[in-house]
Amino acid sequence: MKILSISTRGNELKFYLFEMDDQSIIANGIISRIGLEDSSYSISFGSENITEHVEFRDYNDVANILFDKLVTLNIINSSIDINGIGFRVVHGGSKYVDSVFVNDKVIQDIGDLSDFAPSYNDSISLAMRSFRKIFPDIPMVAVFDTAFNQTISEENYLYPLPLDWYEKYGIRKYGFYGTSHKYVTKKVSEILGRNDFKLISCHLGNGGSVSAIENMKVIDTSMGFTPLSGIMMGTRSGDIDPSIIPYIMKKEGLNVGEVIDELNNNSGIYGLSQYSGDMLEILEECNKGNENAIRAKNKFVRSVADYIGKYYVLLGGVDVIAFTAGIGENSVQIRREICEKLACLGVKLDLDINNHIGEMIKISTDDSKIQVYVIPTKEELMVAMDTEKLIKNR
Amino acid sequence: MKYLCVNAGSSSLKFQLVEMPEEKVIISGYIEKIGAEDSFWNTKINGKKIRGEKPLKNHSEAVDVMLEELIDKGAVESLCEIKGIGHRVLHGGEYYKDSIVVDGKVIKNIESLTKLGPLHIPGNLTGIKAMMKALPDVKNVAVFDTAFHQTMPKMNYIYPVPLEWYKKYGVRKYGFHGTSHKYITELMQEKLGKEDVNLIICHVGSGASISAVRDGKCLDTTMGLTPLDGLMMGTRSGAIDPSIIKYISEEANLSVQEIDEILNKNSGLRGICGFNDNRDVEKAIAEGDENAKLALDMYIDRIVKYIAEYYVELEGNVDAVVMTAGVLENGKETREAIINKLKCLGFKLDKKANDAIAGFKDQKSGIITTADSSVPVYVEPTNEEIMIVRDTYKLCK
Numbered sequence: 001m002k003i004l005s006i007s008t009r010g011n012e013l014k015f016y017l018f019e020m021d022d023q024s025i026i027a028n029g030i031i032s033r034i035g036l037e038d039s040s041y042s043i044s045f046g047s048e049n050i051t052e053h054v055e056f057r058d059y060n061d062v063a064n065i066l067f068d069k070l071v072t073l074n075i076i077n078s079s080i081d082i083n084g085i086g087f088r089v090v091h092g093g094s095k096y097v098d099s100v101f102v103n104d105k106v107i108q109d110i111g112d113l114s115d116f117a118p119s120y121n122d123s124i125s126l127a128m129r130s131f132r133k134i135f136p137d138i139p140m141v142a143v144f145d146t147a148f149n150q151t152i153s154e155e156n157y158l159y160p161l162p163l164d165w166y167e168k169y170g171i172r173k174y175g176f177y178g179t180s181h182k183y184v185t186k187k188v189s190e191i192l193g194r195n196d197f198k199l200i201s202c203h204l205g206n207g208g209s210v211s212a213i214e215n216m217k218v219i220d221t222s223m224g225f226t227p228l229s230g231i232m233m234g235t236r237s238g239d240i241d242p243s244i245i246p247y248i249m250k251k252e253g254l255n256v257g258e259v260i261d262e263l264n265n266n267s268g269i270y271g272l273s274q275y276s277g278d279m280l281e282i283l284e285e286c287n288k289g290n291e292n293a294i295r296a297k298n299k300f301v302r303s304v305a306d307y308i309g310k311y312y313v314l315l316g317g318v319d320v321i322a323f324t325a326g327i328g329e330n331s332v333q334i335r336r337e338i339c340e341k342l343a344c345l346g347v348k349l350d351l352d353i354n355n356h357i358g359e360m361i362k363i364s365t366d367d368s369k370i371q372v373y374v375i376p377t378k379e380e381l382m383v384a385m386d387t388e389k390l391i392k393n394r
Numbered sequence: 395m396k397y398l399c400v401n402a403g404s405s406s407l408k409f410q411l412v413e414m415p416e417e418k419v420i421i422s423g424y425i426e427k428i429g430a431e432d433s434f435w436n437t438k439i440n441g442k443k444i445r446g447e448k449p450l451k452n453h454s455e456a457v458d459v460m461l462e463e464l465i466d467k468g469a470v471e472s473l474c475e476i477k478g479i480g481h482r483v484l485h486g487g488e489y490y491k492d493s494i495v496v497d498g499k500v501i502k503n504i505e506s507l508t509k510l511g512p513l514h515i516p517g518n519l520t521g522i523k524a525m526m527k528a529l530p531d532v533k534n535v536a537v538f539d540t541a542f543h544q545t546m547p548k549m550n551y552i553y554p555v556p557l558e559w560y561k562k563y564g565v566r567k568y569g570f571h572g573t574s575h576k577y578i579t580e581l582m583q584e585k586l587g588k589e590d591v592n593l594i595i596c597h598v599g600s601g602a603s604i605s606a607v608r609d610g611k612c613l614d615t616t617m618g619l620t621p622l623d624g625l626m627m628g629t630r631s632g633a634i635d636p637s638i639i640k641y642i643s644e645e646a647n648l649s650v651q652e653i654d655e656i657l658n659k660n661s662g663l664r665g666i667c668g669f670n671d672n673r674d675v676e677k678a679i680a681e682g683d684e685n686a687k688l689a690l691d692m693y694i695d696r697i698v699k700y701i702a703e704y705y706v707e708l709e710g711n712v713d714a715v716v717m718t719a720g721v722l723e724n725g726k727e728t729r730e731a732i733i734n735k736l737k738c739l740g741f742k743l744d745k746k747a748n749d750a751i752a753g754f755k756d757q758k759s760g761i762i763t764t765a766d767s768s769v770p771v772y773v774e775p776t777n778e779e780i781m782i783v784r785d786t787y788k789l790c791k
Contacts, residue, residue, distance in 0.1 A: 115641075155691045159634050160626035162656060162665045163685065169645045171638055229635035232554040239633045240553050241623035244565055246654045247509075251563045256650050260640045262556060271556040292557065298549050302707070309706030310699040317738040344710025 001391075002026065002081055003384040006131075007088040008123040011036055013062055016380040017075065017082075020388045023381060027075050031062055041065070045075050059130035067135070085140045086387030087128055088179060088379065090120035092144030093170065099147065099386040102128050102140040110142065116174070116226070139394070141387040148178030148185075151217040159225075175221035177203045181211045183382040184322050184375045187360065189216065191373070197319040200311050202304060203377065204334070205325035206234035206277065210304065212311035220314055222307050228264055232303040234277035237267035272296035279327045279334065301334060305341035312345055318370050321347070324377040330357050339364075339372060346370060396420065396475050397790070399782045400460075401482040402521030404513045405429055407456045410779045411469050411476070414787045417780055421469035425456045435459060439467050453520035454527075461528060479525050479534045480786030482573065482778070484514035486538030487564060493541065493785035496522055496534040504536065510564065510619070535786040542576040543569030545611040553618070567623070569615035571597045571719075575605045577781040578716050581774055583610060592713045594704045596697060597776065598728075599719035600628040600670070604697070606704035614707055616700055622658055626696045628670035631661035663689045672721045672728070694728060698735045705739060705769075712769045715741075717762075718776040724753045729762060733771055740768025748773075 001020040006013060016028040029043030034056045042051035050073075056062050070076045087102065091113045100106055111125035132140060157173040158166060165171040184201045199213040208231050211221040222230030222238075232238040245259050254262070270277035273296035275285055285293035312318050321342075327334055332355055339349040346369025354363040356374075364372035395415075401408040410422040425435040433456075434447035444467070450456050464470050481496070485507045494500055501519065508515045522534055543551075551567040552560060559565040574597045582591050593607040602625045605615040616624025616632075626632045639653050648656075664670035666689035669678055678686035705712060717729055726748050733743040741763060748762040751773050763771045 155688060155695060158666065158688070158692065159638065160631045160662045160665055160689075160692060160696075161634065161638070162660055163667075165638075165642060165646075169642065171642065173635075224635035224637075225641070226635055226637035228637045237554045237636070240555060240636055241567075241618035241620055242631070242634055242636055242639060242657055243618075243620040243622045243654060244553065244555065244559075245636060245639050246650045247565065247619065248559060248563070249650060256640045256643055260637055263636055267555045269554070272552065272554050274557050295549050295552070296554075299552070299554060302549065303554075305706055306703045309702045313698060313702035313705075313736060313738060314695075315738075316735075341706060341709070344706060 001083045001388055002076070003387050004082050004085045005088070005380040005383040005387070006085060006124075006127060007380070007383070008120065008127055010119040010123060013059075013123075013127060014380075015066065016384070017070070018381060018384045020083075020384060023385075027070065027073075028380075031056060031066065034059065034062060041069070043069065043073070045073065048073075059126045060134065062127065063130045063134045079135055079138065082135075082138055084387045084391045085131060085135075085138055086383040087124055087140065087142050088383045089124050089142045089144045090146075090176065091117035091174065092142075092146045092150075093174070094150070094172070096142070096144045096147050097150040099141050099143045099390060101390060102132060102142050106142055107132070116170075139387075139391050141383075141390050143179060143383040143386045145176050145178045146174045148182040149173075149175030149211070149218045149221050152220060156220045171225060173221070173224040175209065175211070175218070176223045176227045177207070177209045177211075178218070178221075179379045179382045180324060180377040181209075181213065181218065181221070183377055183379065184324050185213050185216055186382075187375045188320050188322060188373065191360075192320070198315045198317060199320045199322060200308050200315070200318055201322045201324070202308070202328055202338075203325045204231075204304065204323065204328040204331075207236065208233045208304075208325070208327070210307040210311065212315050214315055220311065228260070231307055232300050233268045234279070235265050235268045235270045237263045237271070238303060269296045269300055272299060279331055283331070283333060297334075298337075301337045301341065304338050308338070308342060309345070318345075320371045320373060322373045322375045324375050329374055329376050332357065335363065335374070342370075347372060395477045395787075396470060397783045397786050398476050398479045398525075399482075399779045399786070400479060400521050400525065401779070401782075402453055402456075402517045404517050407453060407460065407517075407521065408779075409460050410783070411464060412780070412783045414477075414783060417783070419779075421464065421467060422779075423460060423463055425450070425459060428453060428456045435463070437463050437467055439469060453517060454524045457521065457524035457528060473529055476529060476532055478786045478790035479529070479532055480537050480782040481518060481522050481525070481534060482782055483518045483522075483536045483538050484511040484540075484570070485568065486536070486540045486544075487568070488544070488566075490536070490538050490541050491544040493535055493537040493782075493789060495789050496526070496536050500536060510568070533786075533790045535782075535789050537573055537782045537785050539570045539572050540568040542572030542579075543567075543605070543612045543615050546614060550614045565619055567615070567618040569603065569605070569612070570617045570621045571601065571603045571605075572612075573778040573781045574718065574776040575603075575607070575612065575615070577776055577778060578718055578774060579607050579610060580781075582714060582716060582772070585772075586713055592708050592711050594701055594708070594712055594715045596701070596715065596717050596722060597719045598625070598697065598717070598721040600721075601630070602627045602697075602719070602721070604700045604704065606707050608708060614704060622654075625700065626693050627662045628672070629659050629662050629664045631657045631665065632696060663693060666692065672725055676725070676727065690728075694731050694735070697732055701732070701736060702739070715769055715771045717771065717773050720753070723751075723758065723773060723775050726752060729771075729773070733763065741771065742767040 005016040013031045017026040027045035031041040033039040039056040114122040209223040212219045273293045348365045348368035399410045407425040411420045421439040423437040433450035590609040603617040606613040667685040
């Protein structure tokens with residue numbers, strides 16, 4: 001079975017074509033500047049990499065041209081070869097607790113949630129509409145980043161705010177990166193050979209979220225109403241005193257949207273280091289003795305360890321801690337520093353094994369009270385897996 | 395020797411006259427609704443409570459009432475007996491790591507912090523100035539709510555926001571309730587017989603904050619730039635996703651100032667269930683109010699999460715968790731729920747010991763965990779006024 005997995009951000013669309021029999025990638029690529037000048041696409045398949053400037057006026061062009069290319073490059077024979085398309089949707093609100101087949105109503109709902117996830121939900125709903133119009137016979141599935149978090153209890157998803165803000169405006173914790181946490185949870189259950197475990201899943205990339213999971217269900221997660229809250233991130237502040245917003249508005253003469261932009265784009269590791277939001281670059285600066293970089297790195301480590309501590313107690317103890325995404329998969333040093341802070345919970349890292357990068361591996365010692373794993377995340381594959389599952393069960 | 399403690403809030407003034415070094419309270423009083431038509435006050439002396447009332451236009455008039463009360467009720471024969479006055483001041487910014495004798499420069503520095511505490515600082519300053527005028531020969535000491543937290547390392551007090559916000563505008567974690575956290579720290583140093591105590595102090599009243607103390611010094615605390623940050627409180631939200639402010643301002647058409655006010659006054663327990671006093675919340679729960687139950691669960695959940703966070707920050711080296719201030723001095727059910735949620739860290743409740751302690755009972759303090767609990771949990775009433783008088787006594791000697 002061949003499944004196409006699609007995600008969007010702003011004017012950009014990423015695609016992966018999977019052979020689900022062995023979960024291998026047949027082709028993948030990116031279409032950039034959709035609807036803008038200088039739009040282009042690039043695609044990798046086998047050992048080939050192609051980049052070309054092509055005019056993509058809108059998502060109808062994207063759907064048409066993408067399938068044309070797949071055929072002309074002999075990746076598929078015709079559109080019939082594609083058994084399903086999975087779309088990664090950032091926000092499903094309270095309504096979508098699991099992946100669903102795409103229909104007009106679903107597309108409408110996703111578009112309506114654009115305010116909650118600007119530059120994501122609007123673009124993916126446009127993409128869905130076009131692919132559905134042009135290939136009406138291919139089954140399509142929406143996989144929501146918020147869906148996995150929908151098992152969180154009222155007590156944990158509500159904010160201590162006027163209750164009518166939840167009732168009228170949907171102010172609550174939604175959580176994000178659910179697709180990644182779901183994939184990690186699935187892998188852990190395969191490793192342990194059971195479903196009744198307690199897991200803290202740490203997705204640490206440029207954005208980051210930590211989730212507390214019990215019996216395959218999310219109990220709590222660090223991101224909230226939007227992806228701004230929770231742990232400190234590459235350019236996002238995470239949790240801060242909300243009073244900082246009116247204070248800075250007054251001092252800097254900014255409006256609330258501008259302050260929130262600052263908190264999203266110029267804060268976090270970048271804001272504190274005044275150098276970069278990229279952990280690799282920060283670690284290099286740390287080695288040179290850059291104090292701001294060291295502080296930013298230490299604070300990041302602290303903020304992840306803090307959440308692990310909170311969730312350890314929330315879960316009443318933990319079987320597995322898993323690291324994933326850019327920093328979680330690749331930064332030996334950050335993993336080590338986080339785990340050092342967790343020694344009081346009985347975490348012991350095998351420093352040699354921790355040096356491995358890029359593979360699924362257990363990095364804790366045998367006598368560690370909590371098993372620690374690195375599990376490279378594959379959100380695109382998770383989207384394709386859910387799509388396959390729905391089609392097979394139809 | 396007699397020392398006066400003054401706590402001037404935005405529309406109230408609390409005072410206490412204390413005989414030192416015995417720490418014996420001679421008289422105490424609480425003047426309310428300053429600036430309103432129906433101002434009134436209650437004075438307590440020799441176990442008797444006496445009420446008085448007349449319109450008070452401002453804090454200056456309230457100070458006059460306080461001084462009249464001291465003489466009228468026989469607490470002093472003459473005001474000359476007062477050897478020093480300690481003032482509770484909300485904010486010392488980065489200027490003050492400890493209490494200080496007030497002079498012109500101190501007043502100027504406090505004035506410059508008004509932007510960080512617009513509701514409290516003006517009242518604090520009026521109290522100080524009125525006392526300087528009334529008793530020009532007596533020293534006034536400023537005791538700052540933030541001072542105890544000034545030992546926090548920069549990594550802990552800085553927010554992950556653009557660094558120039560700190561440099562230009564002082565955006566950082568200051569922490570509050572410092573006088574209470576300091577009182578408890580000194581008390582525990584005495585009880586444990588060592589200076590370098592590691593503590594998690596939970597000050598939970600209508601406002602609430604938790605501090606991590608390492609080697610007798612504040613390592614971290616939950617309140618931040620303002621007292622809105624950290625825990626869910628009676629009427630305050632504590633930390634929330636900052637994006638909510640923008641979203642609500644657009645959807646509900648409210649100004650950011652109005653939202654800030656709602657986060658401070660109509661959120662927390664009140665936001666979820668309508669009651670902001672824990673006693674009312676518990677009563678409502680007993681009557682089957684589901685929102686009240688939800689509110690209290692959320693409230694306890696956040697206390698537990700911060701204790702867990704600070705347990706990890708202290709690397710598990712915690713000599714004691716101390717519970718203090720109104721809610722925890724009285725709420726045995728709340729204390730029990732918190733400790734039971736910490737079982738996985740080895741905490742073990744001693745139910746009998748816990749049930750024995752409440753503010754309205756004879757027993758007000760003690761250890762409420764079993765001997766084999768990984769960390770002992772203490773209940774200890776806080777006493778900010780005595781802490782203020784102690785600092786004043788020390789600096790006036």
